Amino acid sequence: MDLFPLSLTIKVSIIATSFVAVIGAAIAYLMARRDFPGKNFLDTLILLPLVLPPTVTGYYLIVLFGKTGMIGKYIYSFTGWSIAFTWQATVLASVIVSMPFMIKIARAAIESVDIELEKVAFTLGKSEWKILQLVTLPLSKKGILAASRTMPYSFISPLRKI
Numbered sequence: 001m002d003l004f005p006l007s008l009t010i011k012v013s014i015i016a017t018s019f020v021a022v023i024g025a026a027i028a029y030l031m032a033r034r035d036f037p038g039k040n041f042l043d044t045l046i047l048l049p050l051v052l053p054p055t056v057t058g059y060y061l062i063v064l065f066g067k068t069g070m071i072g073k074y075i076y077s078f079t080g081w082s083i084a085f086t087w088q089a090t091v092l093a094s095v096i097v098s099m100p101f102m103i104k105i106a107r108a109a110i111e112s113v114d115i116e117l118e119k120v121a122f123t124l125g126k127s128e129w130k131i132l133q134l135v136t137l138p139l140s141k142k143g144i145l146a147a148s149r150t151m152p153y154s155f156i157s158p159l160r161k162i
Contacts (some may be wrong), residue, residue, distance in 0.1 A: 109143020
């Protein structure tokens, strides 16, 4: 029995889930706690993989990351390597398709943390990084973990109980 498909699925899902959890939580925090020009555009861009059919999303990934794509041609010219049709492309596609779920749910969890608690921590002399570590993340932990469970083939679900 060939175990390659199973090992590939496990490898792709662990790597994609890790990327989505870390990057998605950071983007969710940025979207929840910061105002900046283009925030609505970024929010729309984040939701795009949800409204596009999977074949269209795949087509655009090929257009962007193919050997002659907008980004792929630079990768190929510098490294001689093309990401298209590799396991790394599968990780990239999984990350792109899963990211909206993570960001939306984690953003809601972070926004549910009372801003007054963060202000109190700030008046007590805590830096923004410490406030994130000591107040925001612990209070939104369940929502962020729930968001990471929404990802396809997520290996966080069976390993972590809330």
